[in-house]
Amino acid sequence: MTTDPEVELLWREEDREPRPGLSLGRIVRAAIEIADADGLEGLSMRKVADRLGFTTMSLYRHVPGRDQLVDLMVDEAYSERASTPEEPETGQGWRMRLEAAARQGWQLRRRHPWLAEVRGTRHLPGPNAIAYYEHMLSTLTGTGLRPSEVIAVVGMLGRFVDAEALTLVETRREERRSGVSEQDWWGSRDALYERLNSFPTLSRLWTEGGWDHPEDSFEFGLRRQLDGVEALIRERDESRDESSACLECGTPLEPAPSGRPRVYCSRACQQRAYRKRKNG
Template identity: 75%
Template structure:
């Protein structure tokens, strides 16, 4: 049995209401509070136990170890994203997807450590799967091929994590040094004295390039959505020219109604998928 999956996907209805004593919900909440304050580097079973006023061994009766605790914390934090969701009624794909990205960004600003849960083998919990499903749904009504829908949503997720990692790194440096990011860079006079030797940097500096920097999240969000929109427009223009199953170019139909699939194999695959419950 995969204990990590069983714990993440446990039936919440089978759990008793929170009590004053130790329980899994209190452990997860304490872990989130600790990670919010110190990042994942500061998270340990001992620190969580100390925060709750219990022994470390008592935690292991509820959660097998730190990795499983982090997985539970991640899914609980993602649940906040789902709870905050306010999807624009009757809106098209772009406002819907943008709203979900902004909600995800707010969640990551509250919990920057979410971006520290790295790797390709993190088993998702029910909240993570529900969120992924909702994000995919924003693009499934567009001309994008199914694989492009998945790729676009994955791109959005990586963008949010990359932005959140910058927050994590900034907070880590400020905690360890006691010096703010602005103060640290403001004290690098010896570096700035050397920069006039670089003409492009100097020209951008003199023309105000650093006076009011672009917000990296807002800039990146607009560019990503613009890119997805351009791809959707391209697919829409070629909707009748490509195979509805594999996306390959269709040969012109000799007569009759336009072709939908490039081969009988693609037609059969599409038919089987529609028949699959």
Template identity: 65%
Template sequence: MARGKAEDPDHAVELLWREGGEKPRQGLSLDRIVRAGVELADAEGLGGLSMRKVAERLGFTTMSLYRHVPGRDQLIDLMCDEVAGETASAGPVVREEGDWRVRLEACAREGWELRRGHPWLAEVRGGRHVPGPRTVARYEQMLSAVAGTGLPPAEVIAVVGLVGRFVDSEALLLVESAEAERRSGVSHEEWWGGRDTLFERLYAYPTITRLWEEGGFDRPEDTFEFGLARLLDGIELLIQKRYESSDETGLCVVCGTPVERPASGRPREYCSASCRQRAYRRRRTGRDGQSREK
């Protein structure tokens, strides 16, 4: 395939959206190539992905692949869109009603599970990867979860980007840990368990020592669960701040339903007694359902 197509984003769009009805040649098809690429990246990471290895996996020459996909970058875009269709959220987009936080959290968790199954997704960096229909459907669903909160359009987009980057950053830690273990043959726990010469020196640092002795390092928080909850807390505060500073009809801070402002008195934060109770329970209970009261 001509090099020009490998550098043409419009051609990548045509491939991703399957325009033109690609026909199999000699038993090889674009779908087979993409699935083989996903299997290879799952096994070896994105660093182990090459057109040559994919061709060998399929039993064809490398040049045979170039008749279907112009290069590795385009193959990665196709692979991303392929795995994006593995959960229900990547199907036809339905604008659901309900708590924005529940919906956005569900999207984040689906993204997290997707990256746990395909860690290489977190390695796809840069802002010039062309999205396909399944990837766009996921993005649409996240945007629709936040779009009814009353945040300005630019902040809706920024919130979704922030959550997406958090999920990727957590997944990247899994990638780095797995790669280090693959190179060394030593697990993360085993490697740190052998650092006695370092630990002996840490007693000179009183805060580290106190937290260590109190078990802070023995029973660490789940970084994804802790980070996602705090991130959503911050977004919730932002939505409430925007609501309180608006002179127009506000939105329920729980579900996003429009709430008319009274002619006098304090602005209403909730559209119904049900949403008020949900907010009250959320303040009183932690994310694990345990009461915060002593």
């Protein structure tokens, strides 16, 4: 098995008897506290060291740098899934289970908005993050979606949750910077509002109360996303019903009682198809 120091760091086994003094666990927890308060932009190795009462150099004996520390923070945050409300039982429908999983991700980001700031495609996942991803994927097992579609659905929902969380990040950042709340800042823009009368659609929606009781953007968006997934699953089910025949011999297939749909009528047909693929 190949080794990768960064992967080994993330997938390490915790010490059963933590030693007193500075430890990787203490460093990660202190870093999370700083990021919760100040966002990722306020996180530095020096701040973590100051918070723990150690020198900055002493931290580097436990973690190579800030990037690796952020990956460790992400995985530690995902370990909190155990404290979120109980998940629906496996027997429940895919939509209920997928919605619950998306809400878990949203709750984590409400507690730790900086999670949405961890951008880019080259952040290594740890065991807790992978466990959450595995759970998200498993909610769509047996739906008839293609494997690539299952992955695409989970990715789409993850990006939606991150986008909503980024709004929280940006709001908190501006409030910290200016010392003015979001409501007060927009409430003092009378000079702007006086210029909006020349926009008929905007003005009509305003007079009809469109901004008086706004939709909860997360709840509205999550429902619409799940509606789209449901429509795709229904489309796949209809397509499967129309073409439920053995891929090898064409014999009509009985619907599978559960799990993945059947594509071969017998073990023999499955083996013949495998040999054809193997032999080109």
